[in-house]
Amino acid sequence: MEVIDSGIGEVRLSDVDEAREWMREKKSRKLVDKVTDEKTAVERFVHDGAYLSYDLSSMVRGPMSLEREIVRQGRKDLWIAAKFTLLDTTLLLAGGCLSKIDVGFAGLGRTLFAAIEEGRIKTIDWSNGTLALRHLAGAMGVPFLPTRALLGTDTFRRSGAKSVRDPFTGKTVCLVPAVHPDVAIIHVNQADRYGNARVFGPSIAPLETAMASRRVIISTEELIDVEEIRRNPGRTTIPYFVVDAVVVAPFGAHPGTVPGLYTYDAGNLDEFFAARDDAAMRRYLDKYVYGVSSHQEYLDLIGADRLAALREAERIREGYYT
């Protein structure tokens, strides 16, 4: 296949057979209880220098209790896939955890943009769609997938994509390499203790992200029985053998929303947005991340009344729980 052009972005390539062998050796097919807490899951599966991927964002069904734990444990040098990211990059950056961002959407917040402008963090620009596609390639166990996006732009040039001549038709097509994240963190509505997980509502790429990743931590609003999974298998998004840990995290997406279950905490988000420099961001982290030792303590700090009000304020359940 003739390579026409190549992007210059750094890509960490994985060998497809090595990835397969990992899935054979490290992903038990046994039904074993994987329930644990944020602290243990992050200690075991999120290492310094890891490539990290999450699904959706800080605003909507994001794995916020896990992100806060990663910051609390002071992970360093993470490389993340920012596909449909909002505050996540800012939070991890403020915690000193990030060194590289594969950018779909870089995120929001002055501290993030300042860090990029000052060269304190490396960006590799892709697009939301091509990052999602790279996870699909990883999930399929193929080395790359074709797309008709990126072509002709600086986004292509800064990415790690290649354009080639399609061997079937002769047209130019773009290829994006598979990504196999070291660890995925995915917040779901319901899961059983083995890891069978249900996502309700639209989303980015929960299954692709889980299947592509070497380690998968699921945080769940609710722990349900495997019998309930078996009674309605069409609702399972991610099957158990893909999953390494299950963390029970009610309000795990706070201050974001879990659609159909609770709405955003607008006041808390405003506090986050108001932190426009490193000192203010540090105060936010001191209060909500370093000042507590667990997700339960975090929820106590937010307060049961406030959480109940967020649940009350989410009026729409249609399509999620009905």
Next chain:
Amino acid sequence: MSGASFTDTEFMICLSARSIEDSSTVFVGYGMPQIAAILAQRLYAPGIVQVYEYGAIGPDVATPFRRNMMADARNSRRSFAWTTMNPMFAYASAGFIDYGVLGAAQIDPFGNINSTVIGGTYERPKVRFTGSGGGNEVASLCWRTIILTEHEKRRFVPTLDYMTSPGYLDGTEGARERAGLPRGTGPHRVVTSIAMYDFDPATRRMRIVGTREGCDAKAVCDAMMFEPLVADRVETLAAPTADELRVLREDIDPDRVVIGRA
């Protein structure tokens, strides 16, 4: 423009709402594009199907609009389908999506847009923006792209600092197809706070087709860093109607999150 009874954003939203055909599929993102699509649905084109990269197809978006509502339950309610990102861009790539509506920090004469970096170097830009998001896919794969941008001189540049998403590339005939982009796609309109442009079929350059009342083609050109083409007949773009403003201000965005205050 100061002194008007409506904001620049309201003007752009109304113009773009009027230019989307009924019963078409429209790829939209947060903010202005989304509000333009909702306004069009309420007043002109009830059959518009809004399509979102986060997996919602055809939601009946709840109003009032709220800050941060992208992908939440009010944004997604009563859709025809809920899916995920890879299928969404597959619909666009397979030819099902008629329009894409995008913003831009910079735009060049061929409708290429920048939403990534301005000034400095890529590694250390003077100003960093969010990057493509799904914009590159939208501009590459939808049939027609509508670009919305505030009319500031510095945004209309002969050469972009960075091309995030493709317009007609170098403007030569067949440039998009040669690059591998789908045949027959590309920018359709540019809507700004004082003008509307199409793209001249012969040269694929931006061409003024309308200007805001009190503003002629010369004034529009003076507010750009490149010289656009000017159509033989330049129409005066109608100001937002009382109906449009009422729906925008009372129903869709009473908190003025996106439309601002006149």
